[in-house]
Amino acid sequence: MGAISRWLDRFCYKHPRLGIPGLMKYIVIANVAVYLMDMFSNGYFSAMLRFYPALIMEGQVWRLLTFIFVPTSGGFILWFALTTLFYYYIGNALENQWGSTRFTVFYGVGVLLNIFTGMVTYWISGAFLETASMYYVNMSMFFAFATLYPDMRVLLYGILPLKVKWLAWVDAALFAFDIGHYFMNGNWVQGMVPIVAILNYFIFFWDDLMAILRRGSSRAAHRVDPQTINFKKAQKEVQNRKGYLHKCAVCGITDADAPNMEFRYCSKCNGYYCYCMKHINDHVHIQ
Incomplete structure (x- = not known):
C-alpha cells in the first residue's frame, strides 16, 4: 500500500461521520426527480439548477450544489434509465468495496474539483457558460469501478456483453481525444478542465496505477532477460x-x-x- 492510500485510509478512519450511507440512492432519486420535472417544464427546472458561475456571482449560490442533481444523460427516457441505473450500480459497488466514508470522500472530491475548475474557467474566459457538470464525476466513478473490477462483464445497450476494462479503455481514448482537440485548437483552458475535474480518480488510484506500471516494466525486463x-x-x-x-x-x-x-x-x-x-x-x- 502506497503513501497516498495509507493517508486516505487514516483520514477516512478518523472522520467516519463524513460518510453518507447509500449516497448514490439519493443522487439517483434527485436525478429522476429533475428529469421528470424537466419533462413538464421543457427543461426550465434543470436550467435553474445548472452551474453558471456568472449567475452564482450574482447571488444564485444554490447552483454550487444543485448542479449535482442535473442528469448528464437526458433525452430519450430509455437511455436515461439505462445510464442512471448503471451509475447507481457502480456507485453501490464502490461503496460496498470501500465503505461509505471513502466513497463519499471520493465523490465529494470530484464535486469540489468540478466546482474549482468551473469557477477558474469562468474567471479566465468571462463567458456566460455552464462550466461544470457531473459528467466528469461519473466518468471518474466509472474508471474507479473498471480499475477494481476490470474483468466484470456488462451488457452494452443491454445486449452486447463486454468486459468493463474494454469500455474503460474506449472512454479513456475518447477522453484523451477531447483533450487533444482542445489543445490543438489553442483552447488550453477548456482542455485543462477535464484533466483537473477527473483528478480525484488519480488521487485515489495513483498507488494502484504505479504498481501496474512497475509490474508491466518488470514483465518486459523479464522477457528480454x-x-x-x-x-x-x-x-x-x-x-x-x-x-x-x-x-x-x-x-x-x-x-x-x-x-x-x-x-x-x-x-x-x-x-x-x-x-x-x-x-x-x-x-x-x-x-
Whole structure:
C-alpha cells in the first residue's frame, strides 16, 4: 500500500461521520426527480439548477450544489434509465468495496474539483457558460469501478456483453481525444478542465496505477532477460526432442535415464546449462 492510500485510509478512519450511507440512492432519486420535472417544464427546472458561475456571482449560490442533481444523460427516457441505473450500480459497488466514508470522500472530491475548475474557467474566459457538470464525476466513478473490477462483464445497450476494462479503455481514448482537440485548437483552458475535474480518480488510484506500471516494466525486463531467452530455447528443444527434459552437461545423464535424479541449472555458467546432483558443484564453469 502506497503513501497516498495509507493517508486516505487514516483520514477516512478518523472522520467516519463524513460518510453518507447509500449516497448514490439519493443522487439517483434527485436525478429522476429533475428529469421528470424537466419533462413538464421543457427543461426550465434543470436550467435553474445548472452551474453558471456568472449567475452564482450574482447571488444564485444554490447552483454550487444543485448542479449535482442535473442528469448528464437526458433525452430519450430509455437511455436515461439505462445510464442512471448503471451509475447507481457502480456507485453501490464502490461503496460496498470501500465503505461509505471513502466513497463519499471520493465523490465529494470530484464535486469540489468540478466546482474549482468551473469557477477558474469562468474567471479566465468571462463567458456566460455552464462550466461544470457531473459528467466528469461519473466518468471518474466509472474508471474507479473498471480499475477494481476490470474483468466484470456488462451488457452494452443491454445486449452486447463486454468486459468493463474494454469500455474503460474506449472512454479513456475518447477522453484523451477531447483533450487533444482542445489543445490543438489553442483552447488550453477548456482542455485543462477535464484533466483537473477527473483528478480525484488519480488521487485515489495513483498507488494502484504505479504498481501496474512497475509490474508491466518488470514483465518486459523479464522477457528480454538472457536467462529467460535461453530457458525458452531449451523448452523449444525439449518439445522438438520429446525425449527428456533435463540432461547433465558433464556426464550426459538425463531425467529419462534416471527418473529419481535431481537436476539444477548453474547461475555462474554463461548460458542455460543443466547438471545432475553429482556435477552441479563439480564442473568447470562455461564462460
